[in-house]
Amino acid sequence: MHHDTICAIATPPGRGGIGIVRLSGPKAKSIGLAICQITQITPRQVKFVSFYSTSGEPIDNGLILLFTAPHSFTGEDVIEFQGHGSPVILDQLIQHCIGSGARLARPGEFSERAFLNDKLDLAQAEAIADLINSQTQSAARLALRSLQGEFSQRVEGLVTSLIKLRTYVEAAIDFAEEEIDFLADSQIQHDLHTLSKQLAALQTSANRGRIFRDGMTLVLAGRPNAGKSSLLNALTGTDSAIVTEIPGTTRDILREVIQINGIPLTLLDTAGLRLNPDPIEQQGIRKAERAITDADRILWVYDGTIGHPEPDTEQLPPDVPITWVHNKADLSGATTGCTTHNEQTTIVLSAREQHGIDALRRHLADCCGQHQNDGGEFMARRRHLTAITQAEAHLQQAQQHQYAGELLAEDLRQCQLALAHITGAFTSDDLLGEIFSQFCIGK
Ligand SMILES: Nc1nc2c(ncn2[C@@H]2O[C@H](COP(=O)(O)OP(=O)(O)OP(=O)(O)O)[C@@H](O)[C@H]2O)c(=O)[nH]1
Ligand SMILES: [Mg+2]
Known part of the structure; x- marks a missing residue:
């Protein structure tokens, strides 16, 4: 008090x-x-x-x-x-x-x-600020769910299961002679597997919640002349990006924000990636590569008339999802629209003629979780996702240490600690100061 x-x-x-x-x-x-x-x-x-x-x-x-x-x-x-x-x-x-x-x-x-x-x-307190700041009905609905404890209950459920498992493992350590029997018990394997599935589901929901709050950053990347700037203009309905038939037109990063069903999407138009560029273009390419690493999704634009030029693998980070955009459908003759094969989505469109743009918009809405309704949605922040990722890493280690009681116990403890950061059971004063200073006065 x-x-x-x-x-x-x-x-x-x-x-x-x-x-x-x-x-x-x-x-x-x-x-x-x-x-x-x-x-x-x-x-x-x-x-x-x-x-x-x-x-x-x-x-x-x-x-x-x-x-x-x-x-x-x-x-x-x-x-x-x-x-x-x-x-x-x-x-x-x-x-x-x-x-x-x-x-x-x-x-x-x-x-x-x-x-x-x-x-x-803490997650509920943050939801108050998110509710007050929400710009759309969907965002307000999700913030209210977090405030009512939907997110916290999912986290608490996981923490309770972790505590149960930790008790079991620590009992095994205490009865050292029987430790191996205890740990070889398939119950532990089963519990670890269930926990990791629940954590993955929590991450999916939290990521969707984070997108509702912060929106998504999409990077338009590809080879020079593929039509990235034309696509930016088609999506924004403006001619903010310079378009020419000269490869290497875009140098600096151009940033535009559009809204899809109330979610803000930041679009970054970047310099075309190619070998042996001139020195100015080279700087643009470096900026493009940095933007790609920080993106929530890459729209890899390619000229459909010259096949499907894959990016060099080292140019794209493995953990950023990609949508393949077959551009210039008016020339290639391909039918516009969206197809998904082996979890890879390709959108066929013509940026210049503005054909197939709606299919891309629908796909982007899907990527934001707009058409999924699992009833378990809530608002989340990047810091929550970081905590979930840390918890996942500890749980993965726990699975590797399944037969090494002491190590397993420590991994589970760390996993619980990471999750406790979400609800604020363990939080530094600095973090509290940072979170609450962003609130309104009087709340
Ligand atoms: N026919 C046709 N031409 C297109 C289409 N999209 C872009 N182009 C043309 O392709 C050329 C390159 O377009 P940009 O949008 O500048 O390509 P970019 O990928 O931004 O190129 P860089 O900035 O050089 O990397 C221009 O002449 C465009 O008019 C399309 O859908 N159909
Ligand atoms: Mg360009």
Whole structure:
């Protein structure tokens, strides 16, 4: 519990019908009573009152509400004043709160207190900010699911299974004579396999959630003259990229953002990849290679009239998914549309004639998980995915150490620790500071 009392205007800056000031902490109730010049208040009941300034002048009429600890958002005593939405009135209320011993809250400090007082876990607290910041209905729906604990429950489920398995393995270590029998038990193998499948499913859902929040970065890559810049223009509906018949036209990276079903997609047009470029082009190619490494997906554009020139394998990172784009279908005569073979998707289109672009848009919506509805969706952040990837790496090691009790126990412990970072069971103060500083004041 904190010893100081914080206050903030919780409604957005500017004038409005109603303005809200919030107080949280041990002095919240006494400050609330003093500002309204009343002697008592019933928790959770709205009371119509007058608000007074520090010098005892009436400021406004409005409502006061008390939530007593621990039954409040922050877990502390919380007072809410609802007055008229004038910055002058709300400022005077804040001045009176500060004059009576409260201090101005930092951004996100109410939510931080809720987290520190175990009213919500870290993933849920982050979901509040995501809900407030969501730009589309889908994003708001997913953020709400995270706030309601859908993501945290999936993580907690995995942590519970891990604890059960750790108990079993550690018991085996304690009964050293029987350790080998214990560890050779097919139950461990079975549990490790189940856990790794559940973790992979969590990663898929979290990645989809992350895309809803942050969107995706797509890199248009390929040989010079394949039609990358033409495709960028076709997707954005502008002529922002220079298109010429001279190979090596694009040098610097060009960035454009489009929206597909409310998800922001950042498109990067890059220099064509080829051997022996001139020095300027060479710099462009280096930039292109860096962009490719950081991308969520590569659109590998090739000129369909000259077959299917594969990229040199060393040019493309193995872990970035690729969509093959057969361009210039108007010349090659291929039928436009989307085909998937051996999990490799090819889109046949004509960037210049704008044929087949809708098929590409539908495919990109699919890549964002827009057409999958497994009911298990929630909002997630990159830091959650990093934690899941770390947990996966430890679990993979655990599978290799299946018969080495001590090593196996340590791998499982590390795996649990990585997952605990998501819900904030183990979190550094720096990380908390970074997360909550991105919140609004008053939340
Ligand atoms: N017929 C036809 N020509 C196309 C198509 N797409 C691009 N082109 C032509 O191909 C040439 C190269 O197009 P760009 O879009 O500049 O190709 P790029 O891949 O960006 O090339 P670099 O920037 O040099 O790497 C231009 O003359 C375009 O008009 C298409 O779908 N059909
Ligand atoms: Mg270009």
